[in-house]
Amino acid sequence: DYSFVSLLHSLLPLLPQVNARWLIHGAKVGLALVLVSLLYMLEVVHDRLGDNSMWAVMTVVVVFEFTAGATIGKGINRGIGTTLGGGLGSLVALLAQEIGGIGKPMVIGISVFIFCGMATYSRMIPSFKKKYDYGALIFILTFSLIAVTGIRGDQILKIASDRLSSICMGFAICIVIGLFIFPIWAGDELHNSLASKFDKLACSIEECLEDNIKPLDEKKGTQLANPHSSCIAVLSTKSSDETLANFAKWEPWHGRFGFYYPWNKYLQIGELLRELAAYILSLRGCLRSKQQPLKSCAMMDIGDYYKATCVLLASTLRELGHNIYDMKRSQQRDSILAKFEMTRSELCSTVLVSKLANLMNRSGSMGGGISSTSILFLLLEITDKIEE
Amino acid sequence: DYSFVSLLHSLLPLLPQVNARWLIHGAKVGLALVLVSLLYMLEVVHDRLGDNSMWAVMTVVVVFEFTAGATIGKGINRGIGTTLGGGLGSLVALLAQEIGGIGKPMVIGISVFIFCGMATYSRMIPSFKKKYDYGALIFILTFSLIAVTGIRGDQILKIASDRLSSICMGFAICIVIGLFIFPIWAGDELHNSLASKFDKLACSIEECLEDNIKPLDEKKGTQLANPHSSCIAVLSTKSSDETLANFAKWEPWHGRFGFYYPWNKYLQIGELLRELAAYILSLRGCLRSKQQPLKSCAMMDIGDYYKATCVLLASTLRELGHNIYDMKRSQQRDSILAKFEMTRSELCSTVLVSKLANLMNRSGSMGGGISSTSILFLLLEITDKIEE
Numbered sequence: 001d002y003s004f005v006s007l008l009h010s011l012l013p014l015l016p017q018v019n020a021r022w023l024i025h026g027a028k029v030g031l032a033l034v035l036v037s038l039l040y041m042l043e044v045v046h047d048r049l050g051d052n053s054m055w056a057v058m059t060v061v062v063v064f065e066f067t068a069g070a071t072i073g074k075g076i077n078r079g080i081g082t083t084l085g086g087g088l089g090s091l092v093a094l095l096a097q098e099i100g101g102i103g104k105p106m107v108i109g110i111s112v113f114i115f116c117g118m119a120t121y122s123r124m125i126p127s128f129k130k131k132y133d134y135g136a137l138i139f140i141l142t143f144s145l146i147a148v149t150g151i152r153g154d155q156i157l158k159i160a161s162d163r164l165s166s167i168c169m170g171f172a173i174c175i176v177i178g179l180f181i182f183p184i185w186a187g188d189e190l191h192n193s194l195a196s197k198f199d200k201l202a203c204s205i206e207e208c209l210e211d212n213i214k215p216l217d218e219k220k221g222t223q224l225a226n227p228h229s230s231c232i233a234v235l236s237t238k239s240s241d242e243t244l245a246n247f248a249k250w251e252p253w254h255g256r257f258g259f260y261y262p263w264n265k266y267l268q269i270g271e272l273l274r275e276l277a278a279y280i281l282s283l284r285g286c287l288r289s290k291q292q293p294l295k296s297c298a299m300m301d302i303g304d305y306y307k308a309t310c311v312l313l314a315s316t317l318r319e320l321g322h323n324i325y326d327m328k329r330s331q332q333r334d335s336i337l338a339k340f341e342m343t344r345s346e347l348c349s350t351v352l353v354s355k356l357a358n359l360m361n362r363s364g365s366m367g368g369g370i371s372s373t374s375i376l377f378l379l380l381e382i383t384d385k386i387e388e
Numbered sequence: 389d390y391s392f393v394s395l396l397h398s399l400l401p402l403l404p405q406v407n408a409r410w411l412i413h414g415a416k417v418g419l420a421l422v423l424v425s426l427l428y429m430l431e432v433v434h435d436r437l438g439d440n441s442m443w444a445v446m447t448v449v450v451v452f453e454f455t456a457g458a459t460i461g462k463g464i465n466r467g468i469g470t471t472l473g474g475g476l477g478s479l480v481a482l483l484a485q486e487i488g489g490i491g492k493p494m495v496i497g498i499s500v501f502i503f504c505g506m507a508t509y510s511r512m513i514p515s516f517k518k519k520y521d522y523g524a525l526i527f528i529l530t531f532s533l534i535a536v537t538g539i540r541g542d543q544i545l546k547i548a549s550d551r552l553s554s555i556c557m558g559f560a561i562c563i564v565i566g567l568f569i570f571p572i573w574a575g576d577e578l579h580n581s582l583a584s585k586f587d588k589l590a591c592s593i594e595e596c597l598e599d600n601i602k603p604l605d606e607k608k609g610t611q612l613a614n615p616h617s618s619c620i621a622v623l624s625t626k627s628s629d630e631t632l633a634n635f636a637k638w639e640p641w642h643g644r645f646g647f648y649y650p651w652n653k654y655l656q657i658g659e660l661l662r663e664l665a666a667y668i669l670s671l672r673g674c675l676r677s678k679q680q681p682l683k684s685c686a687m688m689d690i691g692d693y694y695k696a697t698c699v700l701l702a703s704t705l706r707e708l709g710h711n712i713y714d715m716k717r718s719q720q721r722d723s724i725l726a727k728f729e730m731t732r733s734e735l736c737s738t739v740l741v742s743k744l745a746n747l748m749n750r751s752g753s754m755g756g757g758i759s760s761t762s763i764l765f766l767l768l769e770i771t772d773k774i775e776e
Contacts, residue, residue, distance in 0.1 A: 022512040029528075030505030034497045037536045041493055054533060061504075061529045066512070105429055109422045116449075117418035124410040124454070140421075141449045145442060148425045236626040236662075274624075 024182050029064050032177045036060045036170055052162040059170030064178065069186035069247030071178045074134050075171040076250070081138030082167055086160040088115065089146030093156045096147075108147050116140045130246060186247035190266055193241065197234050197273050202318045204277075234277040241270045412570050417452050420565045424448045424558055440550040447558030452566065457574035457635030459566045462522050463559040464638070469526030470555055474548040476503065477534030481544045484535075496535050504528045518634060574635035578654055581629065585622050585661050590706045592665075622665040629658045 039045050040053050063074045096107040122128050123136045146160055245267055427433050428441050451462045484495040510516050511524045534548055633655055 019512065022509050025512065026505035026507075026509035027501075029508040030501035033504050033528075033532050034501050037497060037500055037532065038493070040536050054537075057532050057536060058529060061525065061532065105426070109425060112425055113415075113418035113422050116421050117414035119414075120417040121410050121414035124407065124413065137449065140417075141446060144421050144425065144445050144449065148428050148445060149442075236624070238624040239627045 021184065025066055025184070028177050028181055029060075031181075032060045032064055032173050033057070035173050035177070039169060039173075048162075052159065053166045053169075055163050056166040056170035056173075059167045060174055063171060064174050066184060067186035067189060067244075067247050068178050068183050069244075069250040071174055073131075073247055073250040075174060077132060077135035078138050078167060079164075079171065081135040082142045082164055085139040085142030086146055086164060089143040090156050090160050092143075092147045093149070112144050112147055115143055119143075130242075186244045186250075190241065190244040190248055193237070193244070194266055194269060194273075197237070197270070199318060200234050201273060201277060202315070234273060237270065238274065241267060409572065413454055413572070416565050416569055417448075419569075420448045420452055420561050421445070423561050423565070427557060427561075436550075440547065441554045441557075443551050444554040444558035444561075447555045448562055451559060452562050454572060455574035455577060455632075455635050456566050456571050457638040459562055461519075461635055461638040463562060465520060465523035466526050466555060467552075467559065469523040470530045470552055473527040473530030474534055474552060477531040478544050478548050480531075480535045481537065500532050500535055503531055507531075518630075574632050574638075578629065578632040578636055581625070581632070582654055582657060582661075585625065585658070587706060588622050589661060589665060590703070622661060625658065626662065629655060 036056050039056060045053060059075075059078065063071055063078060065071045065074060092108060092111045096104045099107055119136045119140045123133055128136070142160075142163075146156065149156065149159060424444050427444060433441060447463075447466065451459055451466060453459045453462060480496060480499045484492045487495055507524045507528045511521055516524070530551075534544065537544065537547060
């Protein structure tokens with residue numbers, strides 16, 4: 001075995017980049033499993049529960065998730081599913097034993113078909129699936145196992161209760177290790193991912209600006225190297241955000257977060273940021289289109305406004321991100337809003353006064369800029385709500 | 389029991405809308421579970437496998453997924469995970485028995501910690517997680533169960549092989565029922581979802597057009613009722629598409645699809661459609677911005693061009709969608725391309741000639757239209773590649 005250890009040790013540096021948090025998570029799972037195995041080794045536990053203590057091991061393996069919220073959610077789902085499934089299964093098994101004879105397998109077969117079919121159907125319904133998918137799975141599992149065991153049936157109730165108590169033991173170990181040793185909170189994850197989204201969008205706005213300044217040849221190079229990836233990344237965060245928010249709702253009070261933290265507000269802000277990402281994406285598309293807006297003659301006088309807007313947008317996004325990260329209320333809120341109002345009217349008037357018909361695409365991007373501005377207004381308001 | 393059936397029957401109409409495919413899936417799962425229970429009831433199977441046949445039930449519950457590809461993928465993962473975990477676990481258990489005494493729990497504890505920690509760590513690596521997440525979970529489960537059983541250890545090898553063979557039985561039942569009774573293929577799902585995306589985008593372009601025609605008051609009403617939901621829906625399909633493509637890769641040849649069907653092309657087209665959705669979204673944003681582009685004086689002469697473009701875009705998207713759905717090659721490809729070229733140059737020239745400085749936002753949307761056009765060019769090319 002020690003040769004294995006050294007082998008693994010020599011393999012470790014070969015992994016692309018050892019992520020410390022993942023490593024901690026791995027160690028936590030390992031620790032939980034060792035603890036649960038020790039439990040299995042204790043004579044007193046094994047005498048009481050027998051082979052049903054296997055279920056404690058299984059619970060640890062299946063329930064222990066990366067974030068604390070996911071672990072708690074799965075554990076509670078598992079508990080409810082086991083209780084319901086075990087209860088119904090015991091009932092069916094007892095009923096089947098009462099009937100006896102050929103009716104016994106019939107009753108069990110029919111009830112397995114109906115209950116498991118129903119539960120599977122309900123797992124497909126999105127709103128149910130979101131929170132109780134795992135519970136329904138466990139319900140099906142426990143129900144069919146208990147009901148089927150009832151065929152050979154003795155001590156059904158003892159089996160069911162032993163199983164439930166070993167699951168509770170496994171869950172308790174998960175909770176202790178998951179919540180007290182380097183806990184990873186889904187709420188924190190969501191919070192940080194939201195704050196980093198602001199940063200990503202600010203970066204991609206700045207990239208737009210840089211692209212503009214460079215000549216055409218270089219531009220093509222960067223286009224291949226960096227296909228506005230941060231924008232796309234922000235666009236596709238919807239499902240992971242929702243999962244995190246779901247988990248976060250299971251989490252107890254901790255650190256900076258209260259019980260009733262507005263996770264739905266987080267999702268709304270995420271939605272707005274995705275919309276903003278869509279605008280930035282199309283702004284870049286306009287800038288890169290074949291009309292080559294930046295080659296046009298009247299560029300210089302408008303270009304400055306454009307740059308100023310971009311810089312303002314990027315810095316505001318950065319600041320909003322930092323404020324959200326630190327959970328502070330923005331000090332200069334009014335001044336920022338005033339700046340935006342000014343920039344906006346400047347943009348409008350410039351474009352209205354100068355005759356920029358040949359700068360169509362150019363002003364197209366301006367339109368995008370203005371839409372971004374109005375989105376930012378919304379953002380500012382919502383941020384205020386949250387940071388109260 | 390019959391009272392239960394009638395109760396459930398009376399409950400069924402209360403469900404929001406009974407989805408026939410979900411219902412079939414539920415019935416299939418129920419059927420598979422009944423079959424596996426029957427297996428458990430057969431004396432010959434029970435004598436051979438004992439309580440290990442429980443694992444066949446468990447396999448059916450956990451492996452049976454909505455699409456055929458997901459079922460196969462999970463089953464293969466489960467098989468590999470069980471074999472590896474069982475093999476390693478047996479080795480560790482035998483080694484521990486050799487050593488004996490106090491060394492026995494030590495060896496088992498240390499190896500459980502190391503192997504399970506490693507496997508948990510590898511589950512966090514995205515590229516590994518994508519295909520083998522479930523296999524790693526099963527590896528951890530089987531390994532720790534077998535190794536821990538080794539503490540009380542007798543007949544470890546028999547337990548491991550019995551468990552494996554009952555898992556194979558469960559998997560066989562899943563395959564037979566999943567693939568031969570109303571199969572639902574992940575490939576078909578992906579195909580249809582891609583085709584419907586074209587339709588959704590066409591709808592949202594048409595909505596843009598309708599919004600335009602209506603006066604301001606009505607517009608606000610529809611804005612609330614229909615917050616460009618189809619665009620947003622398309623934007624957030626990335627992860628579900630990737631999951632489906634992942635499953636589709638597991639599926640054997642069936643129907644219209646071959647073994648080496650270009651699922652990656654599907655993902656690429658999906659990516660382009662999402663980008664297009666971003667453009668449409670920002671086009672709507674421009675149209676709805678406070679400058680009220682449509683109130684401006686010069687609207688009429690440009691409005692026609694704009695409408696023509698929208699109609700052309702929408703109809704082309706529809707046709708592309710239908711072509712992809714039917715897997716036909718577009719007949720009028722050249723004529724469509726020519727039409728686009730024409731519309732494009734018309735758009736450019738109109739805007740270049742007329743002095744539309746005050747129509748900034750308006751032309752903003754035009755810019756969006758042109759970008760959409762160039763995206764469509766790309767789309768047309770890729771579609772051709774696929775439909776070969």
